[in-house]
Amino acid sequence: MKKIIIIGCPGSGKSTFARELADRTGLPLFHLDMLYWNADKTTVPKEVFRARLKEILAKDEWIIDGNYASTMEWRMEACDTVFFLDMPVETCLEGVEQRRGKPRADMPWVETEADEEFIAFISSFIAESRPKIMKLLDSVNGKTVVKFKNRAQIAEFLDKLQEK
Secondary structure (H helix, E strand, C coil), X not given: CCEEEEEECCCCCHHHXXXXXXXHHCCCEEEXXXXXXXXXXXXXXXXXXXXHHHHHHCCXXXXXXXXXXXXXXXXXXXXXXXXXXXXXXXXXXXXXXXHCCCCCCCCCCCCCCXXXXXXXXXXXXXXXXXXXXXXXXXXXXXXXXXXXXXXXXXXXXXXXXXXX
């Protein structure tokens, strides 16, 4: 594991898992939200985001946290390991609720109120986004793919990793 991507629905625990994994492995961690968003909730131009991502992908080691379907294929091609946090919608909605009002290293602002569009995206993730992710995962060869269905599986994986 030298080039890792962590994908899954918002609220699934990608960033938390990414931080824990980075702590245990010593690999540098990059959050796609920090590459894409400005603190004023505007986005950087698409070419700036892609240039930032390409610079990271050219490095020898990294953990990249985030979905961003428009660049997922690039990241899957470049990585050696994919972690897919394939959590139930309820878990993801709880995750978003729990982090509201808290500063986060993976986001350039503090979310203070519910975003109905974001909640709708999460609610439709299994029907809309998951099939596309599964299709991409089915097409990757020579990569380690790890799928987590619940937080207990993540904790178990991290515990075993720490033991090594």
